[in-house]
Amino acid sequence: MxxxxxxxxxxxxxxxxxxxxxxxxxxxxxxxxxxxxxxxxxxxxxxxxxxxxxxxxxxxxxxxxxxxxxxxxxxxxxxxxxxxxxxxxxxxxxxxxxxxxxxxxxxxxxxxxxxxxxxxxxxxxxxxxxxxxxxxxxxxxxxxxxxxxxxxxxxxxxxxxxxxxxxxxxxxxxxxxxxxxxxxxxxxxxxxxxxxxxxxxxxxxxxxxxxxxxxxxxxxxxxxxxxxxxxxxxxxxxxxxxxxxxxxxxxxxxxxxxxxxxxxxxxxxxxxxxxxxxxxxxxxxxxxxxxxxxxxxxxxxxxxxxxxxxxxxxxxxxxxxxxxxxxxxxxxxxxxxxxxxxxxxxxxxxxxxxxxxxxxxxxxxxxxxxxxxxxxxxxxxxxxxxxxxARRGTATLDGVDAVADQSGSVLIIGFGRFGQVMSQSLLARDVDVTIIDTDIEMIQSAGEFGFKVYYGDGTRLDVLHASGAHRARAIAVCVDDRDAADRIVELAADAFPQARLLVRAYDREHALKLVNAGVDVQVRETFESAVLFGAAALRALDVPADEADAIAAQVRRLDAERFELELASNDTRAGIPLLLNNTAAPAPRPAPLTRPRREGRRLNDAAQAGDGPPA
Known part of the structure; x- marks a missing residue:
């Protein structure tokens, strides 16, 4: 050699x-x-x-x-x-x-x-x-x-x-x-x-x-x-x-x-x-x-x-x-x-x-x-x-409580601007909520205004359990990271079928992905505010208020139709039937791994969603 x-x-x-x-x-x-x-x-x-x-x-x-x-x-x-x-x-x-x-x-x-x-x-x-x-x-x-x-x-x-x-x-x-x-x-x-x-x-x-x-x-x-x-x-x-x-x-x-x-x-x-x-x-x-x-x-x-x-x-x-x-x-x-x-x-x-x-x-x-x-x-x-x-219960970390053993009927994940506005309706109705986030400064600031926000990473299954997701009636995913939202949806859809899943969507493509993942409600984060802004712009140009509102309603309707067509195209390829209205009764629970976790209300809020381009 x-x-x-x-x-x-x-x-x-x-x-x-x-x-x-x-x-x-x-x-x-x-x-x-x-x-x-x-x-x-x-x-x-x-x-x-x-x-x-x-x-x-x-x-x-x-x-x-x-x-x-x-x-x-x-x-x-x-x-x-x-x-x-x-x-x-x-x-x-x-x-x-x-x-x-x-x-x-x-x-x-x-x-x-x-x-x-x-x-x-x-x-x-x-x-x-x-x-x-x-x-x-x-x-x-x-x-x-x-x-x-x-x-x-x-x-x-x-x-x-x-x-x-x-x-x-x-x-x-x-x-x-x-x-x-x-x-x-x-x-x-x-x-x-x-x-x-x-x-x-x-x-x-x-x-x-x-x-x-x-x-x-x-x-x-x-x-x-x-x-x-x-x-x-x-x-x-x-x-x-x-x-x-x-x-x-x-x-x-x-x-x-x-x-x-x-x-x-x-x-x-x-x-x-x-x-x-x-x-x-x-x-x-x-x-x-x-x-x-x-x-x-x-x-x-x-x-x-x-x-x-x-x-x-x-x-x-x-x-x-x-x-x-x-x-x-x-x-x-x-x-x-x-x-x-x-x-x-x-x-x-x-x-x-x-x-x-x-x-x-x-x-x-x-x-x-x-x-x-x-x-x-x-x-x-x-x-x-x-x-x-070893940590026992809720460990206080510089005034920030780590989430543990919560039991709110609604779990809100993410308390940025979107989550803060969304939570006001629930709090006004005295709904028992648990709120988690990973932004320490925001948690401390929220505490100064009377909000109790726990530290918790919603992309971890153990944290979701500690947040009470297994007992919650609804889980609202309000994070501003679409990858994190997808991960949370994947975990929650599999581990917490008793909870309705409401998710903040980034754009039309993300909304379609969420619907096919079986979420109950998805709302695109900028669409409704943009529609209202457009109607206000018409009124500022002296267009009659009823006409401006009618045009806004038409924009919503056309967007919903485009969304349904795109969803129908995706669902036809996947072998999933399409529900054409938001008030349809829930369909029987599908078999695991072959169909979305839920079919009922699959187009819920589709008309109130979307900042993506027209189909």
Whole structure:
């Protein structure tokens, strides 16, 4: 066998070993309820240089696997619209800064007590204070907590830590011995300028280039090119930030935020997701491989004591800051346990400190082992703390109640402008309603005006159950996101057949889709107001009021006829009979999976719907 063939075979063996270890370990650890993160870490340790020895250079795996963290942050950015990110500014810069400053000071004192010099203790503290984005985000994702208020606070702190990596690296460079810092001030200012320029270039490109590029590619109707473009955006943003001396993860996050309001957001998310999962798993495998058992064995008293002392100190600081910022005890404890470990950026800081001569190789190895072990034991600590952090009933989160055990006869999902106006008729009739939304600021504002709105994501079945959907007579879906509305309809139609389903439709196409999904009532969000506006315009032109009203009625009638024709065309293809009036008696309940859940009143409010073009 030639050398080239032998090298290819060796690389293929390594790929098979990586995939095989993950396939065996992760399901096993999840079965044991230890989580996938610990499974990946254990698998990496087993096949790494200090286990079976199938890999000799885990750092090379880690460099590639860091792309998993990059893709993860990009997907988080897609969920963070600029307005929402702006609403988190106090948490990012206030809560994040307070936690970091207190934790660095406390961790430095702990390392000083271990006998390290001031500069070395500060380096160790700065590295350990950087929480593992990969570990925390994976744990939050597995539990579905990223979108919840306490999850958003954790994400905010992680974002601040990503921003902090640059000044910390600069500070370590200034602290380095004189011979290692023979760099003139102009050069340092040039580095700062390059970093700022990279950030500005990314934002400008995101605002003016990304959407036009995706429109052109979408018109070409080549799915694989769209996938390639999505990867190009993520990796290009990461590369630009790295060239500017900034965090790759931060670049990917900013790119995601810039695309969060794009009409291509969901397509991009679907294209990126498979790569994100594989590479993030590879990252955890690489971290497991990087745990040098020889270093741990030779310095185990220092390393074990360091892991316990640093994690306990950091957790205590996080808990204190959370309580000072008015978080409930359980939320503060949960955040402390989740974020007590060191993170992947610590490896970058320790490497920079070792390269500049600030710490020696032994200290670097010890600090790295402490961080890796802290990441490895975090899932175990989270599991052990479960009974202490489990939420019972309605947990108060900064004045916002998480929905639980509600029993209103009408469940309103979404309390934006549409939901607020819609709810007034029900409240005027003293109907017992339960209202849920995910906009924290809106919930707090509504509370000031006497409305009780609970925090709850209507696209989750467990939240719908907690909201009382299984007892409700009607479910009103008033969200302004058509994809979310479709998801809620899918869940509610299957799980809550006793409730009539009323849904806010985006346009004619969406309304047709909702009718075929079996909703009882669908109302297109702008049609009726536009018809009334047109009638008012006629009256402003001195057209008699009765004639203006008659024309408005004719517009409604013609729209209803067009809607019925389109629906008949769709239903003929689907084998579904058409009901031609809104007052028809309900038809017998159709068989599952072959016909809509309800046929009666299928055209209800069709005449009061629609902002789409004529058929």
């Amino acid at each position: 030639s050398d080239a063939a032998h090298e290819t075979t060796h690389q293929l063996i390594q790929v098979v070993a990586l995939l095989g270890a993950a396939v065996v370990a992760v399901p096993l650890f999840r079965k044991l309820r230890l989580g996938s993160v610990l499974g990946y870490l254990a698998a990496g340790l087993a096949i790494g240089p200090f286990g079976l020895g199938l890999f000799s250079d885990p750092q090379s795996i880690l460099h590639v696997a860091e792309l998993g963290v990059v893709l993860f942050l990009f997907l988080i950015g897609l969920e963070m619209r600029p307005s929402h990110l702006w609403s988190l500014r106090r948490q990012i810069f206030g809560l994040g800064a307070l936690q970091i400053v207190l934790a660095i000071a406390a961790l430095t004192l702990v390392l000083r007590a271990f006998g390290f010099t001031g500069a070395v203790a500060f380096v160790g503290a700065s590295g350990f204070v950087m929480t593992s984005t990969a570990v925390v985000m994976q744990l939050l994702s597995e539990r579905g907590d990223i979108a919840l208020p306490h999850g958003q606070k954790i994400v905010s702190i992680l974002l601040f830590e990503d921003l902090l990596i640059v000044p910390l690296l600069a500070l370590i460079a200034f602290m380095a011995p004189a011979q290692a810092t023979a760099v003139d001030a102009a050069s340092r200012w040039a580095s700062v300028g390059i970093g700022i320029g990279s950030l500005v270039a990314l934002i400008v490109a995101g605002i003016y280039l990304l959407n036009p590029m995706f429109r052109i590619l979408a018109a070409a109707k080549a799915r694989e090119v769209m996938t390639a473009a999505a990867l190009l955006v993520v990796l290009g943003a990461a590369l630009l930030m790295q060239l500017g001396g900034l965090s790759m993860a931060m670049g990917a996050f900013i790119a995601g935020v810039l695309l969060s309001e794009s009409s291509f957001r969901h397509q991009i998310e679907a294209d990126i997701e498979p790569f994100r999962g594989i590479l993030l798993g590879l990252f955890f495998l690489g971290v497991g491989m990087a745990l040098d058992l020889a270093v741990v064995a030779s310095n185990w008293p220092l390393i074990v004591a360091g892991v316990l002392a640093l994690m306990a100190t950091k957790a205590a600081c996080i808990y204190v800051v959370a309580r000072l910022t008015r978080s409930a005890h359980r939320e503060a404890l949960e955040r402390a346990v989740l974020m007590a470990q060191g993170g992947e950026f610590a490896f970058v800081l320790f490497a920079a400190a070792a390269g500049s001569g600030l710490v020696d190789a032994t200290v670097n190895a010890n600090f790295t082992a402490i961080v890796v072990l802290s990441m490895a034991v975090t899932p175990l600590f989270v599991l052990a703390s479960g009974p202490l952090t």
